[in-house]
Amino acid sequence: MHPKTKNTNKFKAKIFNALADPIRLEILECLRNGEKCVCDIIPHLGIAQPVVSRHLAILKNCGLVKHRKDGNRRFYSISDPAVFQIIDAVTVDLVDALSKRVIEQIV
Numbered sequence: 001m002h003p004k005t006k007n008t009n010k011f012k013a014k015i016f017n018a019l020a021d022p023i024r025l026e027i028l029e030c031l032r033n034g035e036k037c038v039c040d041i042i043p044h045l046g047i048a049q050p051v052v053s054r055h056l057a058i059l060k061n062c063g064l065v066k067h068r069k070d071g072n073r074r075f076y077s078i079s080d081p082a083v084f085q086i087i088d089a090v091t092v093d094l095v096d097a098l099s100k101r102v103i104e105q106i107v
Contacts, residue, residue: 011062018062023047024055025087027076031065032084035077 018024023045030036030044042052056076059065064083067076078084 014062015064018058018064019083019086021055021058023051024059027052027055027059028064028078028083028087031076031078035075037073037075039073041076 019028026045027041030041036044038049038052038056041056042049045052056065056067060067060076063079065076066079067074069075
């Protein structure tokens, strides 16, 4: 395998790992309509600030979100809206079809 392909695959895996958590997906959905302060994300999720901050750090470390400071506040936004093409590709129909296949394999 070409070294560049290997590194690209590692980074892709890092992105998919970040997308593999329901809380992080909810954060991305919260940011879909624009920049939000952490103080706006916390009540939307209904979880503690340190947990939200930890998930935002994971999303930031793989480049999915970016932030800016304004005084004591941090405002987060999506780095590239193309990430929603990935998220939206996993439709309800796809989830239903895949879950049926998993159930069929178990039975």
